[in-house]
Amino acid sequence: MAAEYTKDLSTPVLTVDLDKVKRNAKDMRERFEGLGVQLRPHMKTHKTAECADIMTGGSKRCIVVSTLAEASFFADHGYDDILYAYPLPFDKVQRCAELSERLSLFHVLVDNDTALEELKRRPLNKGKVWNVWLKLDCNNGRAGVPNSNPKAQKLAQDIAATPGVELTGIYAHCGNTYVCQGQEQIKAVAQETTTSVLQFMEKLKAVGIQGLKSSIGSTPSCSHPVADMAMLSEVHPGNYVFYDVQQSLIGSCSLEDVAVRVLTRVIGHYPQRNQLLVDCGWTALSHDGGGRLPTGYAIIEGHPELKLLSMTQEHGRVEAISGQLDFTKYPLGSLLSLIPYHACATASMHPLYYIHSNGKILGTWTPTRGW
Ligand SMILES: Cc1ncc(COP(=O)(O)O)c(C=O)c1O
Incomplete structure (x- = not known):
């Protein structure tokens, strides 16, 4: 479920939980300090x-x-x-x-x-x-x-x-x-x-x-x-600082450790085909994982009943895993929070990350791009 403090963000957007990032980084540093091995992240x-x-x-x-x-x-x-x-x-x-x-x-x-x-x-x-x-x-x-x-x-x-x-x-x-x-x-x-x-x-x-x-x-x-x-x-x-759904499936971490989300808004209701449309396509969330998860291309946080079925460049189709969607639960304009399958590929698509801690947006980080 998208948190209250994210309500004013323009979507699609990548958010980073600073506390999880710090914890993931500290755990890795301490693990290899304990082994006497230099960490070169x-x-x-x-x-x-x-x-x-x-x-x-x-x-x-x-x-x-x-x-x-x-x-x-x-x-x-x-x-x-x-x-x-x-x-x-x-x-x-x-x-x-x-x-x-x-x-x-x-x-x-x-x-x-x-x-x-x-x-x-x-x-x-x-x-x-x-x-x-x-x-x-x-x-x-x-x-x-x-x-x-x-x-x-x-x-x-x-x-x-x-x-x-x-x-x-x-x-x-x-x-x-x-x-x-x-x-x-x-x-x-x-x-x-x-x-x-x-x-x-x-x-x-x-x-x-x-x-x-x-x-x-x-x-x-x-x-x-x-x-x-x-x-x-x-x-x-390197990936450990964010982790992602893929790492949780491999067994590197738990889903709780994943520090990044892609927030997206509901932009369409299509009862005739039992689908929602969201403003997240493959320019905001990587196609990694091939949609093989029971929940499609991502995990939709707080909504185990939903599946991100497919994405085109700027649109995503969301459907119910089973049965009829209750469209009143996902009003037009409401936010959904996607846990990415592959954090590296997904982050590389975003020009800016929004950083949050304790229910507040603290600022942005700007990545470098290109080769
Ligand atoms: C050459 C090389 N070294 C280190 C890493 C970091 O590995 P990981 O992404 O599993 O943390 C990668 C990741 O692709 C890599 O290609």
């Missing part, structure tokens, strides 16, 4: 300076970004020690070089020989070296050299042997936790990824490459870490 979910300050506990150090727009935005906000965790795009080497020369620590990710050649072609000025993390694919199946492929060790050795380049660490993202259901499955993937990375580090030690950092993570694995993760140097989750 990912900024991709919110892309705002305010939320970054909360996630880093005000240190403004040690973050991950997924775009160079984020990297520059956080550098402009006084952040340093920024890891650009994306396979090095060759059109962006010059911008990466400028950030490396500007910041005390800017890290790039490499998973192929050609990327290493590109770095060699642009030596850094100001006495700097490229800080490179080798991206390892431990069964996730997206970016990275498969950990079982001999090319991974060869690439690590080539990076380490290249003048002007430092092999800083090994980065593996266990996105394969997203197909898990429940803590047991999450922990099995976390264990497998941790073991693979640690074994890979041992292989490198055997050929004289030591002192590297290691980083794994995703919101599911970092919400339920295994003890061996204490042997890693860093973890890099």
Whole structure:
């Protein structure tokens, strides 16, 4: 149910519960302080300076970004020690070089020989070296050299042997936790990824490459870490600061922990087809989840009887899960509160987030956009 203090907001709008954000951030920080592992939070979910300050506990150090727009935005906000965790795009080497020369620590990710050649072609000025993390694919199946492929060790050795380049660490993202259901499955993937990375580090030690950092993570694995993760140097989750319906289904969090909502207004009654129309289409709420939830593309807070059936660009169709809608319960102009299936994708569609605490709107956060 939409709260009273939201009644004047123009919809569709993304709202953020500041108290939940602070609690989610604190829980993650404390979890890894307890394990003696550095938390390097990912900024991709919110892309705002305010939320970054909360996630880093005000240190403004040690973050991950997924775009160079984020990297520059956080550098402009006084952040340093920024890891650009994306396979090095060759059109962006010059911008990466400028950030490396500007910041005390800017890290790039490499998973192929050609990327290493590109770095060699642009030596850094100001006495700097490229800080490179080798991206390892431990069964996730997206970016990275498969950990079982001999090319991974060869690439690590080539990076380490290249003048002007430092092999800083090994980065593996266990996105394969997203197909898990429940803590047991999450922990099995976390264990497998941790073991693979640690074994890979041992292989490198055997050929004289030591002192590297290691980083794994995703919101599911970092919400339920295994003890061996204490042997890693860093973890890099991001979504946890907002959480979402997807994370609650995986078992990373409870629905109570989800900090974001999309508010929408009822803009039409269509008794002939037993549907409401709302002013939230796919430009305000991502299509992730494919509408497979019993409640469609989102959970409609306080209305378990409703389903967000479909969305076009600016319209959403809402129907009853069963039986006839009582249209008097949803007057034209009334607000509905949607709990998003995927917070990162949904937040990325909004130019502004409204922040609330204790029943009051406190202000807005403005995210950076683009690449
Ligand atoms: C490379 C990389 N690192 C870290 C993360 C953060 O993981 P999560 O969104 O599960 O918190 C992501 C998320 O997609 C990612 O792609």
